[in-house]
Amino acid sequence: MEENFRIEKDFLGEKKIDIHSYYGIQTLRAKENFDITKTSISLFPNFIKSLAKVKKACALTNYELGDLNDKQRDAIIQACNEIIDGKFKDQFIVDPIQGGAGTSTNMNVNEVIANRALEILGEKRSSYDVIHPNNHVNMSQSTNDVYPTAIKLTLYELIYKLKDSLRYLRDSFEEKSVEFKDVLKMGRTQLQDAVPMTLGQEFKTFAIMVDEDIYRLRDAQALLKEVNLGATAIGTGINTKKEYRRKVINNLREVTGIDYESAGDLIEATQDTGAFVHISGILKRVAIKISKICNDLRLLSSGPRAGLNEINLPPMQPGSSIMPGKVNPVIPEVVNQVAFEVIGADATISIACEGGQLQLNVFEPLVAYKLFTSINMMRRSFYSLAEKCIKGITANEDVCMENILNSVTLVTCLNPILGYEKSSALAKEALATNKRVYDIILEQELFTKEELDELLHPKNMVSNYEGN
Structure with a gap:
């Protein structure tokens, strides 16, 4: 029915509005023109709130400069505050x-503020x-300064939340590093047996990898504090007063x-758009490192009977x-896929930023x-990884130790005591007879069982490591 609509006009014509x-x-018009993602900007409530904060700052400024009266200012500010509080x-x-470089988003916000103020x-x-969406709400502004400023405000807040999730993940790895500090296991390079380490050291490494990126994100936030609000169309500040x-x-x-700061x-x-390129690059760095950790977790828990089976992930x-x-x-699998998305997004962002032209x-x-x-x-994926995976990991200590005792590279640890030639002979015999190096050493009475077990104690196997 006609009474369910109101008529609005622009220079292209008229439309019925609910x-x-x-x-x-x-x-x-934007809703009709851009049916791309089947979502809306309401998917990002922080962004909408950021836009309202920018509009509020602009309204306060325009009032101070004498370009809005008391009623207009108060109504616009109240509308902005309600949006900031999550309404509408x-x-x-x-x-x-x-x-349109974000014009549709800017006008969506302008119109909602204007009509709520009315x-x-x-x-x-x-x-x-x-109160007009352009003449009053968008006074002294352009999409070209409002939109990127709001993006930076939003990213600044979102990075705080991302850092919180990374801290939670880091702490989960730290807790496991303490829990597993005496679990001796075989370290590996190129998927081949290397030398012993503790499972605690392995998880401590994960914690450090995460912690490094928390600092990288913190540094990147500083770039987001520089905004172009006041630039209007191309940066000359046209249609604004000197102050x-x-x-x-x-x-x-x-x-x-x-x-x-300006x-x-x-x-x-x-x-x-250099700040956006930089932020995206750091997000990619974080994603790659966390994905690598997830690869390790999947590998270490592989089996359970025909794989490494050194740890158990919670079912x-x-x-x-x-x-x-x-x-x-x-859980590690879904985090891997999130990482793939982020890496792909970085490529998209790089191309989009490179595609800018002129002003x-x-x-x-x-x-x-x-x-x-x-x-x-x-x-979301980092919280899930910590809560649904890391916190529930248990160690298969017997499997870890058996891998060390079975490994020919055990002789590397004894090389300083036995010498290179004798160690090589032990390795050769172990491979030829399919016996454990541990057992051959006892058979040849090179050490007593007590002496050998003491040599293989975690405190002696990794005694030069200062991380634990």
Whole structure:
């Protein structure tokens, strides 16, 4: 029925808008034009909140400069605050991947804020002569400075959450390194027996690998504090007053509680996506290292009868529709796949950032989509890896020790005592007779059992290692 709609106009014509919707005609056009991911920007609530924070900072600045009256300021600020509090999520309907360099997202936010502000003032929605999405909410702004600024605000917050998940994962590995500190096992290079180590040392290594990347992410966050808000269209600050740039950054700091700063050259900052390339590269680094750890966990737990079987991963679900009793390492496997996604996203982000032309990169919507998606997937998968896998790992100590006693490379550990020639002869005999080096040493009475066991004690086998 007609009363269920209101009419909005733009220079392309008219459209019917659902009477209950806070968004307007430009949002609806974008919804119709970009049906790509079958999702919407509401998939990233932090991004919507970041956009509202930017709009709030801009409204405060425009009021200070005398360009908004008290009622307009108060209504816009209240609308922004409500969005920051998580309201109206269903009103942000545009696809995250869109043409127009993010204009559709910016206008979706502008229209929702404008119509909610009108409602606060007791006006009907679309009464844009009172508060207009462009003239008032988007005053002194362009998509080209609002959108990348909001991306950086969002990434800054998301990286904090990603670091929290990595700390949780690191601590899980640390706990296991302590638990397994006396479990002696065979180390391997090129999948061949090398020399003994402890299982605790192996897990300590995993913890250190994760910890290193927490610091890399922390360093990268600093790049996100430099924003181009105030640049408007291409960085010249057209349609802003002289004091706007300084004041809007001050207000952004007040709104966010973070010491954001204006880029040294806004023309350069508006077209430069280097920070996004750098962040993506670090995400790839994290993904590759965690994936390598997952490969190790799958290998160490392989079997259980015909593999290494040095550790047991907690059983999470039946592993086969045809093989009864089979249990697969499903948690490391899913983390591997997340890593593959992140690595692929890095390639996409690299191409999108390279594809910028002249004073703007129009592909920032894709960059934002991939960065946000990668971080969210990584964060969830790391918590899952820690909680559903690492914390439940147990050691097969007998298997670990038997592998050492069976390994010909055990002679490497005795080489300083027995000498190279004798050690080589022991290795040769073990291979020829299929006997354990341990047993041959006892047969030849090179050491007593007590002496040999003492030599093979973890404190002696890894005595020069300072990590534990």
